[in-house]
Amino acid sequence: MPTINPVNASAGSPAAEILGAIKSKIGMVPNIYATMAHSPALLHAYLGYGEGLGQGVLGAALAEQIALTVAGENGCDYCASAHSALARGAGVASDEATRNLRGEASDPRTAVILDFVRKVVKNRGHVEAADLQALRNREVSDAELVEIIAHVGMNLFTNYFNHIVDTDIDFPVVRTDPQSRAA
Incomplete structure (x- = not known):
């Protein structure tokens, strides 16, 4: 309630x-x-x-994949449900959205980005030089990097908001996997 x-x-x-x-x-x-x-x-x-x-450079699909990774890492079922629906609308397949909740992706570049997102959330914004280099190795631009950080921040807010107010889920329900956050 x-x-x-x-x-x-x-x-x-x-x-x-x-x-x-x-x-x-x-x-x-x-x-x-x-x-x-x-x-x-x-x-x-x-x-x-x-x-x-x-209006940024990331595109709707990647923005939703980032949102799913943040939701998965934080165990936010409301955001997992909402962003799974939005991801489908942005062309992300259902099985890919499930991977994204674990910070994984079938595309190698997206996988590196989502791994970075997972580390940002898990480590409260503290990342290693190697994490940034992994993005650079996949030709992630400065514009993309700052937008990735902005998307993480926006989704942290909604995850925390939903945890605190216990928002009733009004999308097809997608539960986060607690095992994906255990490590």
């Missing part, structure tokens, strides 16, 4: 306009957004962060 219930998007509520725009754009108001809407400033800032990164 959520510790903070989603906002009812009734007319006249401070967040009604933002939530209405979300519903018009994607056909639903995800519970995470409706819960963030207790602070319209937070919801606006979060959506702006995501829209800004959406």
Whole structure:
């Protein structure tokens, strides 16, 4: 049961306009957004962060794969569920999304990126020179690297948010594998 219930998007509520725009754009108001809407400033800032990164160099598929790796490492079932659905929409196969939850990928370049993401989360941002060199060996640019870091940060926020408020999952449920976080 959520510790903070989603906002009812009734007319006249401070967040009604933002939530209405979300519903018009994607056909639903995800519970995470409706819960963030207790602070319209937070919801606006979060959506702006995501829209800004959406114009970056990484592309939608890799952004979702990063989100899945962060969710898997943190054991966030809400984010695993939401980003599995979004990853499918971005062209990521279901079996690949399952690998991504473990920080793995079939594509060697993506695998190096997701391994880096997993290490960033696990080590709270502290990485070794060898981890950065592995990215450079796969020709990850400075622009890509800073966006990878930004995506990790954005997804850490949503993972922690969902853990604390215990957001009800409103996507097809995907559970994270605790074994993928044990090492």
